[in-house]
Amino acid sequence: MxxxxxxxxxxxxxxxxxxxxxxxxxxxxxxxxxxxxxxxxxxxxxxxxSGIAPLGVQISDKNGVVESEISALSGVVDPVATPFLVMKLKEVRAEAKKKKEGIFCLELSVENKEKTEKKITAGDFQKDKEVKIKNPNLHLATLAAATSEEKKPKLEIKLYFQKNWGYWEEEEQEKNYLADVENVIAFATDYAPVKxxxxxxxxxxxxxxxxxxxxxxxxxxxxxxxxxxxxxxxxxxxxxxxxxxxxxxxxxxxxxxxxxxxxxxxxxxxx
The missing domain is CATH 3.30.1360.10 (RNA polymerase, RBP11-like subunit)
Structure with a gap:
């Protein structure tokens, strides 16, 4: 050859x-x-x-943890808020600056105290010195303005990532990788960086x-x-x-x- x-x-x-x-x-x-x-x-x-991609998420609003993708999401003004948010979270791209083994989590916690709506992007995840968000301008959700009825709309997200290869169904990922995480919404994930x-x-x-x-x-x-x-x-x-x-x-x-x-x-x- x-x-x-x-x-x-x-x-x-x-x-x-x-x-x-x-x-x-x-x-x-x-x-x-x-x-x-x-x-x-x-x-x-x-x-x-292989590539790094999200495999599941835990979402909370002011009322507590959201149980499923079809559950109501308080304080978020986007139409069909929870399914829309889950769809956008699947698009978050992360790069590990150093080799990371196993699952890692990025967290986001935003409370809107203003009288105007607040847009949330992937760049609002808490900074991690070992992880870089590749698309920080990606729109995730819009929090309602603070009012007397909804004083301080709040959104908390724990987004789980790992490096893997191939295509995995929701059930496979929940069973194999997220079994110890409560109230997690598992994703179907194609880890390949080339589609x-x-x-x-x-x-x-x-x-x-x-x-x-x-x-x-x-x-x-x-x-x-x-x-x-x-x-x-x-x-x-x-x-x-x-x-x-x-x-x-x-x-x-x-x-x-x-x-x-x-x-x-x-x-x-x-x-």
Whole structure:
């Protein structure tokens, strides 16, 4: 395989008018390899890259903890307040400045004492020196003005995050990760930083000489901002290197022992 790719060159082209988007141009590929690599990268980027994303939330108003996504939310003026808030919370993007293991929580507590409505954004979460909110201007909710009837509308949020991969249903996350959290609203979460329309590729045939052609693969990646395109592609390459290295080692070990190769999955794939 090394001989096949000994002329390979890769160039990253960033798209200034498209946030979190880059194109990677692979030049001097053997004829027919462009579609193989393009499909391979696309499948891995969509299914096996990891990212940090919200998996559940606990919401409280002045009356206490909100029990479910369809419960009333006092003091919030947005239409269908609780479902709207939950929908917006799922869009909060966080970046861990240092490697964080397991689940971590960001908290928000806002009380409106003013006579005018108060808008709440993702930037209102309490500051954490190890976590950065990537979209602080994201609108979450609007608190009603303080009046004699609703003196001081209040909203408290505990938003739970983790780094994971694949797609997880609400029930799976509540059972596996949030079982010890009371009154939590679990989310269905796709942890991949690259979504369905976030990766595409094009192949161009390049004539080198009479009867000899090469291919040029342009792979365009858009992420949700949790990871940049280059980071997502590097993760795919690291996963591939580890997987193929493990398979190669198994083949070599079994060949020395004269045994048949038996590959057993070590974890259930979440796709």
């Amino acid at each position: 090394t001989a096949l790719l000994n002329k390979l060159k890769v160039e990253e082209i960033t798209h200034k008018n498209k946030p979190h988007t880059s194109s990677f141009v692979f030049r001097h590929l053997p004829a027919g390899m462009g579609v193989v690599l393009g499909n391979y990268f696309r499948q891995f980027l969509l299914k096996y890259t 369905g329309d976030g990766v595409s590729f094009q192949i161009k045939s390049v004539v080198i000489s009479r009867g000899k052609t090469e291919e040029e693969l342009t792979l365009t990646i858009t992420t949700n901002g949790v990871a940049e395109p280059k980071e997502a592609l590097q993760e795919v390459l690291a996963i591939s290197q580890d997987a193929f290295g493990s398979i190669s080692q198994l083949l070599n070990d079994n060949s020395k022992k004269g045994e048949k190769l038996i590959l057993e999955p070590t974890a259930e794939a979440k796709i």
